[in-house]
Amino acid sequence: MLKKVQRLTSPESYRKYRSHVYQVLLDAIFHAFVYGMLFFALVDLVTGTVTFEKLRNYTVIMVTASVVRFMVLNKGYTGLQVEGAKIIADLRIRMGDTVRNLHMGYFNQNNIGELTNIMTNDLRDFEQLITHMIPGITKQAILSVYLALVMVYLNPRIGIIQVALLLACIPLGYYAGKRVKAAGRQAKTIRAQMLSRIIEYASGIEVFKSCHMLGDRFPKMRRSVDELKVESIRMELAGVPFIAPMQILIGLSLPVALYLAYLDFSAGGMDAQQLVMILVVSLALTTVSKGFSQLYVETRYYTLSVDKLLAVVDAEPMPFTTTVFQPRHHDIVFEGVNFAYREDQEVLKNISFTAKRNEMTALVGASGSGKSTVMNLIARFWDPREGRITIGGTDIRKVYPDSLMAQISMVFQDVYLIRDTIYENIRMGNPRATEEDVYRAARLAHCHTFIQALPDGYNTVIHEGGSTLSGGEKQRVSIARALLKDAPIILLDEATASLDADNEFEIQQAIRTLTSNKTVVVIAHRLHTIQDAEQIIVFDEGEILEKGSHDELMKQQGTYEHMYRSMVQAKEWVIA
Template sequence: MIGAFKKIWDFAGSEQKNIKRSIVLALLHSIFYALQFAAVYVVLKALTSGDTSKRTALYAFGIMILSIGGRIVLNTFSQLQRVHAGYFMVANKRISIGNKLRSVPMGYFNKNNLGQMTAITTTTLTDVENTAPVVLVTVLGGFINSVVFALSVLLFDWRIGIIVFIGMAAFIWTTSLQEKHSRKSAPERQRAQETLVEKVLEAVQGISVIKCFHLGEKAGSAVNSAIEDSCNKNLAIEKQMTPYQIFQQIVLNLFAVIIMIVTAALYVNGTMGLADAMMMFVAAFMVFEQMKSAGISIATLRIAESSIDKANETDNVPVMDEGGRDIVPKTHDIAFENVSFSYGERKILDGVSFNVKQKTTTAIVGPSGSGKTTMCSLIARFWDVNGGKVTIGGEDVRDFTLDSLMKNISMVFQNVYLFSDTVENNIKFGRPNATREQVVEAAKKACCHDFIMQLPNGYETVLEEGGASLSGGERQRLSIARAILKNSPIIILDEATANVDPENEDRLQAAIEALMKDKTIIMIAHRLKTVRKADQILVLDGGHIVQKGTHAELAAQDGIYSRFITQRQQAESWHIAGQKT
């Protein structure tokens, strides 16, 4: 139990001060709680001595009012401190995880289910928020209250006081048994909760595929199975804890009975006065009351500890070296020097070397899986190379801070992600301080101003997550507007016109050419008219650059590029023959 308390304490971080305050308030609360013990004793003493004066009654009443009022005030402020600590310690952890994910290599997201990270940042940390500070303060407060009460009893009669402390020791022993048996169930319950989030997220994200292939029953059964498993694991913990909670209640009630029996015996043999004996009978019902509440809270202690362990696993996620410098490169030349890279055991690039002069365009072509996207991702340092180095302006990209590196690069992906925010804020993503006029200008260049103005609230329209309410071409054009507005010296294009409808392609091509003016361009392209204007074409195959040159040079050679030209010309000249009706 001490280890669990320490884990919660360490997790609290800067919120430890609020937990300290809550514990101190809990201590003061226990003192005011004990005052009712004194109020009852005043009444009993007066009754046994025949004192029925108003003064005594008012004195006892005043003590009781002080006890109740003090407890209300202290409990209110103690609870506020607990809630503040719970909310902000979890908020700080979520921010910490978010900041860390910015410097995590993209390979991490390939190896780990998105649902697992979602579960940690939602249900897992919500469990911590709702249980950790409450359990810590409630349990410690309950024990403090019981100790204060036990000391009060000890002042009246040391013999009864010893029995109270023995009862508390017996309760702690039953609690240790409960903790040992909950060590296995709590992590299993945690895994079931994560699986549930993963399955629900998977079903929601893949709903179009599920409907298309009539997999609703299969997907539904997977979610139902996860729900049932989560339910069973939660019930298992309750079933496992219930016998121990009953045992705890039996132990405390047994010692309460022992206190009454011993008190009666002491009164009968004349070693305890009537008022003291009556007080001990009352104490038998009061002294363990807060400890009972603490015992119920202890049942959730292991859940809080397990949730914290899971959340802290994110601390061990490998990050890219953050010891970089804020570098402003003298030029925007890009160089690969004997670069090798693998996804696990699968080698993607093997000893790749080439140079890109600033303000020139380099097109990368090659069969699927040849490493084109990986090459671009290494420039932006989505991953770190396994061997060799990538440089910008002669500076190794690993020597930049990630922020200073990305100031130099704008990327337009084939698969565009838009955030659940306004159209304007999505375009301003790479340049938050841009004015509305600058946003509109960028949107016009990217041929998306007209369709934006047709949206319900124009640039203030809030998009659905991922931009689901827009077509693929519309999302693509917003992504290009974002890159135009950012105006970085290096542009990486991953087939930027792939999802654009034919009537807008020419206009968008002109916009891209305007974006590319006086920039260092790396483009992954599959269309012949996009490639032929490049200053340099790199042909990738099997992780190697097998051809390099201009369009005219490579077209004259027998190889992958000449076959690429032939295939594209055939594809572009393909048409449906007319049919007689």
């Protein structure tokens, strides 16, 4: 277990942590030492060999040991808490870094709940494990062994019987721990599913409200809550069939000692003082062993968190060979790209095209034809199964995801704004930007005026997801963010939602400013906005059907021409 803990901590932290655990163990040894002195004093008292000097020496040794204990304990436990908190903070950052570089496949709906569970509950369990469980269980183990040895020394017959009773508890404790661990694993899975449902519920609250699916009427969430309740009870009860006999066996050691000691005593083989001493030590042994057995079973549950954390820390990051990515130019080239999210469903089939620098490439096609997937591959949210994608001649699979993202601005219709001020939401595009840069970007993105009209202007705090702004406003804020980033590649998903004429005009203006002199790839939902695009690519079921300029495609009289005519007719029909 300690080897696994070591993999979750930095060498420096682990070294400090281990030294604090040793301090706690030292405390256990001094604790045993105090018990020992007490034992010698009692022996002298009951055998009548006590002298004033002896008692004084015992007292001095016990007081010294207690003072040393206090100092060691204070340093050990304080150090454990401080180091534990530091280990958890470092681990959180390390996990954040790992997660950032994972394939998007990791984040399917279930994994969001699982990941949230790991980053909150499992981290808390791990902290509990390293700061309380491991030192506690080691200390109890040392004390149990020490008291058992004292018993064997005091009365070998009774001591050996007590040791045998304790040894008989080992398989029981092992199976109790195993069952609790298995039930705990199941409870964790269900808790992760419940968290997924809660996240889904909170993100889609408007939809659920509109469909009258709130509260009891949201069956999936209710089912998860019920399952977790059942699983939590099952976990609590899982170890009982083994814990109960184990506790009985440990508890037996006291009456057994009493009975056997009394037999000796009545046969004259033991005096009253020895009888009392055996009972006192037996009582201490029973108490400490019971504490140890309980802690052991609990610890088995807490060790589950270690495997969960290791699974995240060891998750395969996206491979890369270069962290500095400064391409000579920003042509994006797809060469025979095949891609599937799932084994059984090919989403892109043999896709080849070039999106040239300073040009606009528009992707059109029916819903589900693969347009967004092309964008996801350019941003390296996923890697192609076959073929390759290059930017400026470099295969993007070689590039560190963060360095790649530094070259790309994404403006999607589904804009996510974080819970912070509008100012900070724009500044996210470039954390080094000055105040003046932020205002200039906001002006160019046509959002300065509406921001100023808000009660707190740029300091207005936006709710998570941007729910306090209109769709058009959110999109303009995201364009301001992208303008501030000033990346050479722009990936743009045009709004499908019908915006009012003013909003639409302003967004078009902002997009024009954003995209000038860049490599622009745009998913177009309305064909009239891309007539000037240098290249239009028509997708159908993951394949490229046609590609060329608007005029070239109109001349071909293929799918694009048909789509365009249908659009014009629909407009005329609406006007008529």
